[in-house]
């Protein structure tokens with residue numbers, strides 16, 4: 001087998017005394033489009049933060065293109081091509097869209113492709129071109145997400161990580177963003193996308209991972225037989241509801257509120 005792009009083995013991590021990630025192991029080949037989903041508070045963002053060096057793992061290994069990265073600083077990890085677009089708004093409100101875009105190709109590895117990457121970003125998100133002079137603090141939620149993803153693309157990633165890019169968006173703008181992410185996934189750019197909307201992920205990703213209580217509890221490989229309804233049934237432990245948008249409900253059981261005895265279990269909530 002050729003070398004995986006990203007390999008994680010036995011990863012434990014948490015905050016203070018609270019363990020969140022519990023023996024996470026997964027392997028992602030180059031050019032993979034990965035979807036990660038699971039209940040709220042069960043460790044998805046924590047896993048992404050460990051991959052991008054924002055959280056130092058307690059134990060285990062993260063290898064990117066054959067090199068251990070779990071002890072590197074976030075800046076070194078970005079220089080190696082792992083680019084994490086975090087959950088929520090992290091733009092500078094007093095910078096304009098144009099100024100923010102010009103920050104995107106600052107990373108050394110991004111400079112050679114700056115023009116092509118900018119063309120791609122403006123093709124995916126034409127609104128950003130229209131709003132070059134506007135302050136980021138006055139953009140709508142959807143426009144902020146477009147700019148955040150655009151900034152990630154400008155960094156010329158070898159692995160682009162998007163954490164809940166459509167969170168809290170109205171349906172129309174969410175559809176627009178999902179469509180742009182789908183077109184981005186056709187650019188030979190490896191992706192990890194965390195989303196609550198499993199139906200969107202099944203259409204986007206060529207492999208899916210489900211995280212529960214800080215562990216990967218389900219992997220659907222490429223060509224995996226599970227369809228959306230079956231995944232939802234596994235997710236809820238019962239026949240899935242197929243309500244409008246099929247967006248997963250918020251879970252009442254964040255991992256930090258669970259005792260050790262719940263590790264790896266399914267409380268069925």
Ligand SMILES: Nc1ncnc2c1ncn2[C@@H]1O[C@H](COP(=O)(O)OP(=O)(O)OP(=O)(O)O)[C@@H](O)[C@H]1O
Pocket residue numbers: 015020038039040041042043044045046047087254255256257
């Ligand atoms: N900085 C922090 N300090 C302490 N606990 C934290 C911190 N960040 C997250 N947690 C806790 O770690 C657990 C996992 O959180 P995480 O953000 O990884 O979940 P998530 O699966 O991404 O949830 P969501 O779907 O709501 O984004 C939660 O119980 C959360 O409260």
Ligand SMILES: [Mg+2]
Pocket residue numbers: 044045046087163164
């Ligand atoms: Mg999260």
